[in-house]
Amino acid sequence: MTSVPSPAERFAAAKARNRSRNLELFRTDLRFDLDPFQLAACDSLDQGRSVLVAAPTGAGKTIVAEFAIWLAMRQPTAKVFYTTPMKALSNQKYSELVSVYGESEVGLLTGDTNVNPRARVVVMTTEVLRNMIYADSDLLDDLAWVVLDEVHYLADRFRGAVWEEVILHLPTEVRLVSLSATVSNAEEFGDWLQTVRGDTDVIVSEDRPVPLEQHVLVGSKMVDLFDSSGAAATNRVNPELLRLVGGASRSERNGGGHRGSRGRGGYHDRRGPRTEKLHRERIAHMLDERMLLPAIFFVFSRNGCDQGVRNVLRSGLSLTTVQERNEIRETAEYHCRTLLDEDLAVLGYWEWLEGLERGVAAHHAGLLPAFKEVVEDLFQRKLLKVVFATETLALGVNMPARTVVLEKLEKFNGEARVPITPGEYTQLTGRAGRRGIDIEGHSVIQWSDGLDPQAVASLASRRTYPLNSSFKPTYNMAVNLIDQFGRQRTREVLETSFAQFQADRSVVDLARKVRSQQESLDGYQQAMQCHLGDFTEYAALRRELSDLERTSVPGGREASHGARAERQAAITEVRRQMQRHPCHACPDREAHARWSERWYKLKRANDKLVQQIRSRTGAVATTFDRVTDVLLQLGYLVDTGNGEATVAAGGRRLQRIYGERDLLVAECLEAGVWKDLTPAQLAAMAATIVYQPRREDAPGTEHALPRGAFRPALDETLNIWSRLDDIEREARLAGSQPPTPAAAVGMFRWASGSALDDVLRTLDLPAGDFVRWSKQVIDLLDQLRNAGDDDLAQTARRATDAVRRGIVAYAAV
Numbered sequence: 001m002t003s004v005p006s007p008a009e010r011f012a013a014a015k016a017r018n019r020s021r022n023l024e025l026f027r028t029d030l031r032f033d034l035d036p037f038q039l040a041a042c043d044s045l046d047q048g049r050s051v052l053v054a055a056p057t058g059a060g061k062t063i064v065a066e067f068a069i070w071l072a073m074r075q076p077t078a079k080v081f082y083t084t085p086m087k088a089l090s091n092q093k094y095s096e097l098v099s100v101y102g103e104s105e106v107g108l109l110t111g112d113t114n115v116n117p118r119a120r121v122v123v124m125t126t127e128v129l130r131n132m133i134y135a136d137s138d139l140l141d142d143l144a145w146v147v148l149d150e151v152h153y154l155a156d157r158f159r160g161a162v163w164e165e166v167i168l169h170l171p172t173e174v175r176l177v178s179l180s181a182t183v184s185n186a187e188e189f190g191d192w193l194q195t196v197r198g199d200t201d202v203i204v205s206e207d208r209p210v211p212l213e214q215h216v217l218v219g220s221k222m223v224d225l226f227d228s229s230g231a232a233a234t235n236r237v238n239p240e241l242l243r244l245v246g247g248a249s250r251s252e253r254n255g256g257g258h259r260g261s262r263g264r265g266g267y268h269d270r271r272g273p274r275t276e277k278l279h280r281e282r283i284a285h286m287l288d289e290r291m292l293l294p295a296i297f298f299v300f301s302r303n304g305c306d307q308g309v310r311n312v313l314r315s316g317l318s319l320t321t322v323q324e325r326n327e328i329r330e331t332a333e334y335h336c337r338t339l340l341d342e343d344l345a346v347l348g349y350w351e352w353l354e355g356l357e358r359g360v361a362a363h364h365a366g367l368l369p370a371f372k373e374v375v376e377d378l379f380q381r382k383l384l385k386v387v388f389a390t391e392t393l394a395l396g397v398n399m400p401a402r403t404v405v406l407e408k409l410e411k412f413n414g415e416a417r418v419p420i421t422p423g424e425y426t427q428l429t430g431r432a433g434r435r436g437i438d439i440e441g442h443s444v445i446q447w448s449d450g451l452d453p454q455a456v457a458s459l460a461s462r463r464t465y466p467l468n469s470s471f472k473p474t475y476n477m478a479v480n481l482i483d484q485f486g487r488q489r490t491r492e493v494l495e496t497s498f499a500q501f502q503a504d505r506s507v508v509d510l511a512r513k514v515r516s517q518q519e520s521l522d523g524y525q526q527a528m529q530c531h532l533g534d535f536t537e538y539a540a541l542r543r544e545l546s547d548l549e550r551t552s553v554p555g556g557r558e559a560s561h562g563a564r565a566e567r568q569a570a571i572t573e574v575r576r577q578m579q580r581h582p583c584h585a586c587p588d589r590e591a592h593a594r595w596s597e598r599w600y601k602l603k604r605a606n607d608k609l610v611q612q613i614r615s616r617t618g619a620v621a622t623t624f625d626r627v628t629d630v631l632l633q634l635g636y637l638v639d640t641g642n643g644e645a646t647v648a649a650g651g652r653r654l655q656r657i658y659g660e661r662d663l664l665v666a667e668c669l670e671a672g673v674w675k676d677l678t679p680a681q682l683a684a685m686a687a688t689i690v691y692q693p694r695r696e697d698a699p700g701t702e703h704a705l706p707r708g709a710f711r712p713a714l715d716e717t718l719n720i721w722s723r724l725d726d727i728e729r730e731a732r733l734a735g736s737q738p739p740t741p742a743a744a745v746g747m748f749r750w751a752s753g754s755a756l757d758d759v760l761r762t763l764d765l766p767a768g769d770f771v772r773w774s775k776q777v778i779d780l781l782d783q784l785r786n787a788g789d790d791d792l793a794q795t796a797r798r799a800t801d802a803v804r805r806g807i808v809a810y811a812a813v
Contacts, residue, residue, distance in 0.1 A: 023043065035059070040201075045067055050177070050199060051202075052180065053178070053205075056207070058210065058431075062179065065149065065177050072144050080120070080144065081124060082122070082124070083149060084123070090125055097121055106119050108122070109124040111125065111127070111775075133165070145174065147179065155469070156470060164469065168493055169481075172198070182206055184423075186202055187202055189467050192498050210435055214443045214460050215442060215444045216447050222290075223244065225238060225457060284312060288319055292402055293319065295385070295386055295387075296386075296403075312360045313351075318359065320358060346767075360386045361378070365772065366768040387399070401441075403444060406425075407446050419459075429460075468502065469497065473620065475666075476658055478631060490624070532582040534583070541577055541581065545578065549571065636648055654787075659690065665689060675791060678708075680748050681710040682799045683781065686777045686780040687746075692740075746765075750803065752802070770807075781797075784796040
């Protein structure tokens with residue numbers, strides 16, 4: 001006999017059918033079927049849960065975010081914010097979404113650009129969302145979903161804290177779609193998300209959508225890195241490679257321990273015959289003959305990237321057809337149509353265009369943004385065949401290739417040459433293989449004398465890419481959070497950060513329990529309220545009486561009489577105080593007392609938990625305490641007693657100042673140090689605040705600094721920095737490097753109307769670097785407009801207009 005489903009079972013089945021219907025409707029518009037991890041993630045979203053999706057580059061994580069947008073757009077008012085770590089990614093995603101939903105439904109906020117901010121779907125950089133949260137912006141109304149694309153940027157030591165701030169402070173009803181590259185501790189990160197956000201599913205896929213074939217180029221011979229014979233052990237080095245580079249590894253020849261050393265350069269074994277390395281243009285030609293283009297050559301220096309293009313041009317190699325060359329020229333001319341003719345020669349436009357037409361280009365941070373946009377566009381359209389790029393491309397826009405070439409397995413980290421990590425190798429080779437185009441991707445390691453085959457194989461076979469927090473409290477963060485939550489509550493929030501979670505996972509659980517129990521305490525306290533007086537005070541007298549009555553009298557028989565009399569007197573006095581207390585006459589006294597006892601027991605348990613938290617590894621909260629002490633000392637916060645503080649007038653200004661030198665800027669505004677500067681001088685001062693030289697030996701320009709009010713303002717700015725540095729070190733906070741005027745002269749000349757050629761020569765910077773620093777100057781000037789007095793705000797506005805011209809204005813579009 002068939003059993004009849006219960007009402008609950010029928011409801012669950014109907015709900016499941018509805019979820020399935022949503023997903024099926026979404027899939028009907030797709031040109032491809034969804035992978036299992038995509039289906040699992042979309043199903044979680046359909047159930048109203050947050051997700052963390054960790055999958056390799058090119059696996060199709062963004063389809064999960066697109067489903068969240070699709071779900072929101074089926075509701076009358078729900079909104080979605082799509083955040084990315086870079087403006088270029090934001091611009092790219094904005095264009096993609098406009099093509100689907102139309103310009104009226106999609107907005108873009110990147111700091112430079114403000115397009116339709118009240119749209120249903122808004123693309124933005126993560127910093128913009130963080131600033132919205134702190135400002136309690138009304139744009140957050142009706143927000144249903146937030147997509148955190150490239151959430152592994154949380155590990156970035158300069159900007160990573162922004163991701164944690166967003167995750168911790170978004171309204172609890174907002175669901176997160178966190179998209180990450182493959183990381184080895186996705187479950188740990190997911191556990192933290194579950195702890196601080198609730199209902200979060202972790203979906204991990206380690207399957208590359210396009211299999212990766214790994215090769216080594218020894219001289220002009222390309223061989224597989226791993227043994228491909230059926231009987232070979234997994235990840236065993238190809239015997240042919242061992243033969244080519246000098247036989248078995250030293251550990252195998254010695255029959256024992258490996259004595260080769262990675263050394264300063266990494267993976268060295270100092271043996272074997274010398275191998276003649278193939279030039280870049282010959283490698284490109286070889287890949288072309290083997291149908292392995294397009295290719296990305298990862299070169300760990302900008303000069304190396306530019307030199308790679310020059311090598312190909314000098315060789316006469318051309319990789320494009322006549323029709324492709326015509327398309328390339330049209331695209332380049334369209335994107336660069338707003339650049340001034342006199343700037344084109346300065347920017348090396350004609351040589352760059354010749355490279356493009358031959359199918360080759362460079363891609364690095366020193367490249368003009370307009371040029372990078374063209375390179376990315378042409379590569380995605382399969383018109384460019386070879387790109388020489390720095391490793392930043394591996395973390396950037398969508399540019400998959402058929403082949404990735406690694407010239408070296410080491411890079412300069414700013415201090416020394418160090419081996420690349422397995423995680424970096426995974427990121428770089430993740431670009432190999434275009435989904436829907438290639439049946440397999442290829443990575444090619446160019447062999448260098450002294451490499452150890454076993455170490456190279458180990459590097460290529462490991463998949464460790466841990467996600468580690470870089471979170472630390474800043475002055476701006478402190479005043480914003482204290483203004484919203486108060487000092488103690490902020491301290492508790494920071495104890496739930498991923499940084500603290502990793503340092504001591506139990507602290508997060510304890511802090512969450514404290515917050516949960518605090519809600520119960522508030523409820524108990526409400527229930528024991530008495531209309532006649534303070535029942536907490538009355539309950540304390542009852543407990544004191546109970547304790548006295550239970551206390552035994554110490555001492556011998558002679559001492560006990562006096563002690564008993566003393567105790568009896570104390571009992572009598574407490575009873576007298578109770579009887580005189582207003583709450584003693586309350587008809588609901590005993591009911592209030594029962595709630596009071598519950599409150600007291602839970603309060604005592606909660607206090608023990610708080611003490612446990614303080615006794616554990618409280619590095620984040622300790623740093624916050626030190627930051628708060630500095631702000632109290634300088635008057636940005638006011639101590640209100642009981643461990644609390646309020647934000648003073650100066651703190652209100654600091655709330656609107658972001659960046660590594662937030663406190664220095666606030667102090668300079670407080671002291672009026674910059675009030676007499678002209679717009680060009682203020683731009684130069686902003687450059688002094690934000691600029692960080694790439695090299696320690698940056699040329700001195702003090703003799704050419706702007707005259708007039710600038711020099712005394714600079715002297716006073718440096719004096720304020722020195723005073724702050726002393727205060728910070730006394731508070732046991734890490735100090736900071738002094739501001740450098742190395743970029744001040746060039747920025748002053750640019751803001752005064754000088755030609756691009758003159759400014760780039762003065763700064764000794766590539767055009768791309770100049771544009772990047774100019775954008776940071778504009779960001780700071782915008783903050784001065786919001787935080788400074790009326791006169792300085794006017795100067796900052798004129799300074800912004802003076803900086804935002806020419807190639808800087810183009811890059812802001």
